[in-house]
Every structure is written in structure tokens, then in C-alpha cells.
Amino acid sequence: MAKKRMTGAAVLTFEHISAVVRAVGLDGFMDDIISGLRCAGTNLDTQATVVLERSGFQYSKPDVGLIEWMPSMELGRAVGIKTVGYHPSNPTQRRLPSVLSTTSIHDTATGQLTALVDSTLLTALRTGAASAVVTHILALPTAAVVGIVGAGAQAVTQIHAISRVRQIKRIIAFDTDPAVSATLAARLPLAVPVTVVETAAEAIAQADIVCSATTVDIGAGPVLPDHGYLPHVHINAVGSDFPGKMEVPVALLRAALVVPDDPPQCLREGESQQLELSELGPSLPDLISNAAQYERYQQEITVFDSTGWSLEDLIVAEIALDHARRLGIGMYTDLQSTPADPYSPYEDVLR
Structure with missing residues (x-):
């Protein structure tokens, strides 16, 4: 058998990503991302690491949506640029995910493209993993009830990721579309009782951990109540990604870390657009690097x-690419001259 070519840019399509995750296992792959x-x-x-704010195009024709790029660089090694599209009408109008994305990786020594990776599933997984990292630090070790507001695709990876750091015993779910919340249990990769409720207030009332992952319209928020929470609740708010789009009431934000x-x-575009810089707590990397200092907030909102x-x-x-190389999954091709x-x-034209 001829040896698989391993030169040129690595290309991982959605089929390759799915094959990698199947081979590694959903739990194992999620654990790798969390780690x-x-x-x-x-x-x-x-x-040595430069992370730029995302930027891009926002529009309302033919539907509300955006296409943005999210760049980061590890000096002397690699630049990663994810191009992501968010179109909230996709699931209902086109049977497509609301978030579609692709990541390119470039060698900083030469500028050459080294990899092109479908990142639609990877984006959902890393969003869940980020919530799990924060939940592990800020939620009570005994937290067992998760309230879900917005039971679509992101809810699945939020629950899965949190289950890797806390023992979930019950999920209480609300979605504005009852058909979506009704199918949540069937879409989960773990067996946990799911109670479907009719309001966001019911979803959060008994929850130790709340995840809001909605497609609320600009100016239509917030979607979470401003009261009725357990005094130790930890909230993962993942749905705000436009100026003017928010899920969490400002009064609740001001009462919380x-x-x-x-x-x-x-x-600019998260829940924090309702606050001043002075009202914010630690950034994600600051929280992680000083985890012991912030665990005292487990008793607070x-x-x-x-x-x-x-x-x-x-x-x-790069986690996906490392596994793909080890497993012999993917393809390699010269995309650049x-x-x-x-x-x-x-030269190549005239030969």
C-alpha cells in the first residue's frame, strides 16, 4: 500500500473532523480541549502570544448575519485565523447550522498556509470547553442541576463539557421553540434526566449552573430573569455576539463577578457592553492562571x-490536526504556488 502523502497543507473537512472525534471519543476529545x-x-x-479582537461584516440583507475573522498568533510559530459566519435564521430557513466556520493556520517563518480546517463542530466544542473551564473554578463542587435557556446546538456542547467537570444529575431546559427543547435529551451524548419547562424563570430557579445560548434578536434582550436564582449560581452566557444583543439583565451582572x-x-458585543471596564472581573486567562484566588466566589453569583x-x-x-496526523486522517495538498x-x-503556467 502506498504511504499517504504528508506534505503540503493539511486539509480537514467536516468528514475528517467527524472521523477524528469518533476515533478519539467525544469525551476524550472534549477533555483534550478543556486541558x-x-x-x-x-x-x-x-x-509571545497575540490575540486580536474579532472583526468583520455585519448585515441585515438578505437576513441578519455576520462574517467575521478571529486571529491569533504564537510569535515565531503560527498564525491562526478563523473565519466564522453567524446567521440565526439558518436552522429554520435553510436547515444549516447558525454558526459555520473555517480555520486557516500559517507558518510565521514563511507565511505559507499549513492547514485548513472545518471548524463548525470545533467552534461548538471549544465554546463548551471554555464554559467548563470557568465552571470548574466558579461553580460549587457539588453543583448538580443545570438550567438551560436556549436548547439548540450550543446547549448540547455546553452540557457535555460541563459534565466533564461536574456530576450533572438533572437538566431543566427552556426554549422559545418547544420542539427544540423537546428534543434536547435525544441530542445529548449522556444520559441525564431533562425536564422541559415553559419559562426561563422555571429553568433557572433550581439551577446551580445556568447556560444561556440563545439567538435573541438585537434589542430584544435580556432573556434571563433578573431575580429568582440560587445564591451560588454560576451563569455561562454564550449567546451575545452583536452590539445590542444581550441575554443577562444589567442588574444581575452588577450583582455578580x-x-x-x-x-x-x-x-463591545458581549454581556459586558452593559457595563464599564471597572465593573468587570478577571479575564478568562487571568481567571485560569489565578484559579485558587477566585474559587472563593463559588458561594456567590x-x-x-x-x-x-x-x-x-x-x-x-491544532488538537484536531495532531490527532488527525496520528490517525492518518485528512489530506495534504499544495494550495499555494x-x-x-x-x-x-x-513557471508553472508556461511549463
């Missing part, structure tokens, strides 16, 4: 403002 994020936060060197994953980005830290995307893409004579741009 990778913890390691990145603990060892972050801001002189708020952890922004990327403070400037969160102040805490909120993780999760807008997506760009370094997460480079981390999860590399003529034998770098001064001859027509």
Missing part, C-alpha cells in the same frame, strides 16, 4: 461572558 484551554490560560505569555473571555471584545477568545480556535484546530524559482511567477 488545552487550561494550559493556554495558565502559561499565557502576552509577549463577571468574567469576560476577551474584555475589549466583551465590552458569577457570570462568564463568553464571546469567543480567538486563541481557543487555534488551540482546538511554490515555484522552483521564486523569481519566476509564470
Whole structure:
């Protein structure tokens, strides 16, 4: 049998990503991401790692949506750039995920593209993993009841990831579309009783941990109540990604320790857009690197403002690539021109 080619840029399609995750196992792959994020936060060197705020295009025609790019760089090694599209009408109008994304990785020595990775599943997984990392620090060790507000795709990875750091015994779920919340239990990779309720207030009342993952319209929030929580509740708010879009009431934010994953980005388009910089708690990497200091907040209300830290995307893409190389999954191809004579741009055209 001919040996598989391992030169050129590595390409992982959605089929390759699915094959990798199946081979590693959902739990094992999620654990790898959680570990990778913890390691990145603990060892972050801001002189060697540059994480830029995401930027891009937002529009309302033909439907409300955005396409953004999320860049990060490890100096002297690699640049990762995820291009992500968010179109909340996709599931109902086109039978497509609301979030679609692709990550490219480039060698900083040469500028060459080294990898191109479908990141739609990886984005959902790393978003869940980030919540798990924060939940492990800020939720009570005995936390067992999870309240879900917004029971779509992100709810699945939120629950799965949290189950890797806390023993979930019950899920209470609410979605504005009863058909979505009714299928949540069937979509989960773990067997936990799911109680479907009719209001967000019911979903949060008995929850030790709350995850809000909605597609609330700009200006239509918040979606969470401003009272009725357990005094130790930890909230993972992952749905805010537009200026003017928010899930958590400002009164609740001001009563809580708020952890922004990327403070400037969160102040612009996360829950933190309702606050001043002085009202924010530690950033995600600061929380991770000083975990023992912040565990005392487990008895208080805490909120993780999760807008997506760009370094997460480079981390999860490289985890997938490492497993793919080990398993012999994926393909390699020369996507860029590399003529034998770098001064001859027509070399391949005229030969």
C-alpha cells in the first residue's frame, strides 16, 4: 500500500473532523480541549502570544448575519485565523447550522498556509470547553442541576463539557421553540434526566449552573430573569455576539463577578457592553492562571461572558490536526504556488 502523502497543507473537512472525534471519543476529545484551554490560560505569555479582537461584516440583507475573522498568533510559530459566519435564521430557513466556520493556520517563518480546517463542530466544542473551564473554578463542587435557556446546538456542547467537570444529575431546559427543547435529551451524548419547562424563570430557579445560548434578536434582550436564582449560581452566557444583543439583565451582572473571555471584545458585543471596564472581573486567562484566588466566589453569583477568545480556535484546530496526523486522517495538498524559482511567477503556467 502506498504511504499517504504528508506534505503540503493539511486539509480537514467536516468528514475528517467527524472521523477524528469518533476515533478519539467525544469525551476524550472534549477533555483534550478543556486541558488545552487550561494550559493556554495558565502559561499565557502576552509577549509571545497575540490575540486580536474579532472583526468583520455585519448585515441585515438578505437576513441578519455576520462574517467575521478571529486571529491569533504564537510569535515565531503560527498564525491562526478563523473565519466564522453567524446567521440565526439558518436552522429554520435553510436547515444549516447558525454558526459555520473555517480555520486557516500559517507558518510565521514563511507565511505559507499549513492547514485548513472545518471548524463548525470545533467552534461548538471549544465554546463548551471554555464554559467548563470557568465552571470548574466558579461553580460549587457539588453543583448538580443545570438550567438551560436556549436548547439548540450550543446547549448540547455546553452540557457535555460541563459534565466533564461536574456530576450533572438533572437538566431543566427552556426554549422559545418547544420542539427544540423537546428534543434536547435525544441530542445529548449522556444520559441525564431533562425536564422541559415553559419559562426561563422555571429553568433557572433550581439551577446551580445556568447556560444561556440563545439567538435573541438585537434589542430584544435580556432573556434571563433578573431575580429568582440560587445564591451560588454560576451563569455561562454564550449567546451575545452583536452590539445590542444581550441575554443577562444589567442588574444581575452588577450583582455578580463577571468574567469576560476577551474584555475589549466583551465590552463591545458581549454581556459586558452593559457595563464599564471597572465593573468587570478577571479575564478568562487571568481567571485560569489565578484559579485558587477566585474559587472563593463559588458561594456567590458569577457570570462568564463568553464571546469567543480567538486563541481557543487555534488551540482546538491544532488538537484536531495532531490527532488527525496520528490517525492518518485528512489530506495534504499544495494550495499555494511554490515555484522552483521564486523569481519566476509564470513557471508553472508556461511549463
